[in-house]
Amino acid sequence: MSLQTRLMTAVIGFVSLILVIVAVITSATLGKTMEDQLDQKLSNYAHQLAQRAEGYNPSTATAQNVLSGASVPSAGLLFAVLSPITGTSGVIVTNASGEELTGTLQKLTGQQLAEILIALNDGSRATVSLTDVGSYRVVAVPVDRDVVVVTGLPRAEIQNQLTQLLTVIVLATSGGLILLALTTAITIRVSLRPLRAVATTATRVANQQLDRGEVSITERVPAAEADPRTETGLVGAALNKLLDHVDASLAARQRNEERMRQFVADASHELRTPLASIRGYSELSLRALRQADSAADPAKAPEAIAGTTSSLERIQAQSLRMTRLVEDLLLLARLDEGRELVYGTVDLTQLALEGLSDARPTAPDHHWSIEVPDEPVLILGDAGRMHQVVANLLANARSHTPAGTTVTLRVRQDGDHAVLSVHDDGPGIDPAIREELFARFARGDSSRARQTGGTGLGLAIVKAIVEGHRGTIDVASEPGDTTFTVRIPLAPNPAGQ
Numbered sequence: 441m442s443l444q445t446r447l448m449t450a451v452i453g454f455v456s457l458i459l460v461i462v463a464v465i466t467s468a469t470l471g472k473t474m475e476d477q478l479d480q481k482l483s484n485y486a487h488q489l490a491q492r493a494e495g496y497n498p499s500t501a502t503a504q505n506v507l508s509g510a511s512v513p514s515a516g517l518l519f520a521v522l523s524p525i526t527g528t529s530g531v532i533v534t535n536a537s538g539e540e541l542t543g544t545l546q547k548l549t550g551q552q553l554a555e556i557l558i559a560l561n562d563g564s565r566a567t568v569s570l571t572d573v574g575s576y577r578v579v580a581v582p583v584d585r586d587v588v589v590v591t592g593l594p595r596a597e598i599q600n601q602l603t604q605l606l607t608v609i610v611l612a613t614s615g616g617l618i619l620l621a622l623t624t625a626i627t628i629r630v631s632l633r634p635l636r637a638v639a640t641t642a643t644r645v646a647n648q649q650l651d652r653g654e655v656s657i658t659e660r661v662p663a664a665e666a667d668p669r670t671e672t673g674l675v676g677a678a679l680n681k682l683l684d685h686v687d688a689s690l691a692a693r694q695r696n697e698e699r700m701r702q703f704v705a706d707a708s709h710e711l712r713t714p715l716a717s718i719r720g721y722s723e724l725s726l727r728a729l730r731q732a733d734s735a736a737d738p739a740k741a742p743e744a745i746a747g748t749t750s751s752l753e754r755i756q757a758q759s760l761r762m763t764r765l766v767e768d769l770l771l772l773a774r775l776d777e778g779r780e781l782v783y784g785t786v787d788l789t790q791l792a793l794e795g796l797s798d799a800r801p802t803a804p805d806h807h808w809s810i811e812v813p814d815e816p817v818l819i820l821g822d823a824g825r826m827h828q829v830v831a832n833l834l835a836n837a838r839s840h841t842p843a844g845t846t847v848t849l850r851v852r853q854d855g856d857h858a859v860l861s862v863h864d865d866g867p868g869i870d871p872a873i874r875e876e877l878f879a880r881f882a883r884g885d886s887s888r889a890r891q892t893g894g895t896g897l898g899l900a901i902v903k904a905i906v907e908g909h910r911g912t913i914d915v916a917s918e919p920g921d922t923t924f925t926v927r928i929p930l931a932p933n934p935a936g937q
Contacts, residue, residue, distance in 0.1 A: 486591035518592030634672040637665040714762040795830035805843035841866030869917040
């Protein structure tokens, strides 16, 4: 059963129950009021007729005699006389025109009189249903000399009015329930429209291929059906928020996949170059050795040995290059796992001085300067890895700037953070690669020529080490002004621990 059907059933059922209760209470109250009015009217007639019957002798006291010549203002009046001498007699006044009695009397049968006596057996007032006549309200009033008169009025008017009332209530209730059902159906349908929009949107999203390739979820619940101020609209707004999050996650997944493919391609390229060199130089070495063994002229042997030595040196250099690449990749993997860091108190000022001293001999054609405070700036971290951060940043500035560039290393304290920055006045960073500057194998030269830089892992390692120290690194660059800024929390004060 749908939600709309359940809601309509519940609403119409409760309203119907309430209307039935109201109808029963109204009918009972009205019926009681009309019965009381009938009893009051009956009591007046009974006392009037009892006084009239007191003037008759028990031997002549019959219903016909008592009513002879009387003016009775109510048609349908029942009158009976119980006399020990004349017995029981009774009549019903009939007057089709509704005017005062003109002398039409209908004599009661013995069965009808017996029904009256049985009804009055338990009291002086009763309701009796007379055969072929209908329901009557009767009251017995004793008079002198053991004569009892019974007066009754028909209940047909009460029953007719109650029937009309119930008919009106039933018709009005039926019409009201039909109108209520239509109104409820329209209201519920309009109110649940946002849920149908949510279901439709969710179905369209479910039919999309989300498990492969570049995926973008453009389906959203319409803004008109996603009003967070309503309960159903809140569901649509929540679904839109979920789809935004899923879309962003899928985009991030796609970017990660692209980076992974690029990473594999770059790693393969970087490893293929030294491997090709090793293979080539090893073949040259073997060829030189074979030539030396088969040479007839002993004077050529030293030349072959010298060529072999040169090839072996090149093999060693390429092996060292490949080793450094593999070690850098291993370091990044371990930093991603939260390993490779041994924490202790590190003097960042001392590390900066040592790093600049190591960088000067590698680029004597650059101008190097350092700005550090007089007091040491202490952080909690790994001294070896922080030294690698300083060295990589300085090497990056040296490799990507021309001769004559001024490189400035600064260390300062900013609140509860230590700030290390490397500034140069070189040509700046290409905006096209600035977003991917800290990615692995990110390089400004897409040809990956050896003379334009290293493997592209230096800044990625710097970022991983800084984040491992709960710090941040960012770069601001424009022609003539490039600054890498590292912020790391200071070491806690030993006196305050």
